[in-house]
Amino acid sequence: MSQQINLYDAALERQREWLTLGNVVAVCLLLLGVVGGSGHFARTEAKTLAARAAASESQLKTAREQIAALTQKIASRKPDARLEHEVAAQRLLLTARREVLATLRDGVGADGGATFADYLRGFARQTVSGLWLTAFNFDAKSGGIEIRGRTTDPALLPEYIRRLNQESAFQGRAFASLKLDAGQAETAAGAAPVLPRYHEFVLIPVMGDGRDAAKLTRNAGVAGSAG
Numbered sequence: 001m002s003q004q005i006n007l008y009d010a011a012l013e014r015q016r017e018w019l020t021l022g023n024v025v026a027v028c029l030l031l032l033g034v035v036g037g038s039g040h041f042a043r044t045e046a047k048t049l050a051a052r053a054a055a056s057e058s059q060l061k062t063a064r065e066q067i068a069a070l071t072q073k074i075a076s077r078k079p080d081a082r083l084e085h086e087v088a089a090q091r092l093l094l095t096a097r098r099e100v101l102a103t104l105r106d107g108v109g110a111d112g113g114a115t116f117a118d119y120l121r122g123f124a125r126q127t128v129s130g131l132w133l134t135a136f137n138f139d140a141k142s143g144g145i146e147i148r149g150r151t152t153d154p155a156l157l158p159e160y161i162r163r164l165n166q167e168s169a170f171q172g173r174a175f176a177s178l179k180l181d182a183g184q185a186e187t188a189a190g191a192a193p194v195l196p197r198y199h200e201f202v203l204i205p206v207m208g209d210g211r212d213a214a215k216l217t218r219n220a221g222v223a224g225s226a227g
Contacts, residue, residue, distance in 0.1 A: 114169035119145075122167035131156045134200075145173070147203040154180055154199050161203070170205060177204035 116138070123133060128151075135148040151157060157178070164170050179202040 118169040122164065122169040126160070126163035126167060128156050128160045128163070131160055143207070145205050147205070148201070149203075150198040150200050152198050154201070157201060164205075173205040173207055175203050176206045178202070 119136070119138075123136070130153055131149060131151040133147065133149040135146075137146040137148075138144065151160075157180070161175050164175070181200045
């Protein structure tokens with residue numbers, strides 16, 4: 001029977017000392033290197049940040065100066081009188097257009113039946129050669145209408161009145177008044193006056209049963225033959 005005897009004694013092994021002067025010096029040098037590197041990096045980064053801050057401050061100062069200059073320029077700038085006049089004119093035009101649109105929506109005439117557009121369409125459909133309109137006035141509150149025009153032959157008026165009576169916009173109205181004037185005669189130097197080129201007329205339709213319209217067409221025919 002064999003036996004093994006361990007002759008190794010750990011106490012007899014040479015112990016390595018870590019806390020020696022050399023190790024301490026090496027560690028201190030390493031720490032100094034790390035601290036020095038960190039300080040150098042921090043100083044470099046601080047310089048970079050300082051340069052960026054200075055550049056930003058310069059840009060901010062320039063922007064403030066530009067804003068101050070623009071503010072002063074705007075404050076010293078005087079309004080353009082021509083532009084103000086144009087704006088005022090456009091506002092007046094806009095107001096007039098709104099009033100016209102309101103009138104078109106509400107219509108004309110006391111009965112509220114026909115609208116302004118209906119009257120214009122009636123005029124457009126009933127045209128007579130040698131007769132033309134120069135004005136159409138109406139009162140939206142009272143429903144009063146006045147038609148002004150010119151004609152080369154007064155005898156055309158009865159036919160024109162009959163045609164208007166056929167339009168639905170003029171239904172229930174009678175042409176109760178007619179004014180017919182001869183236009184101004186043209187004269188030349190040293191020559192006798194010539195006949196006028198046209199006659200001016202004014203028609204005033206009012207609410208009625210149509211009997212006045214028949215009488216008016218007869219009167220217009222008489223006036224035309226007399227003219």
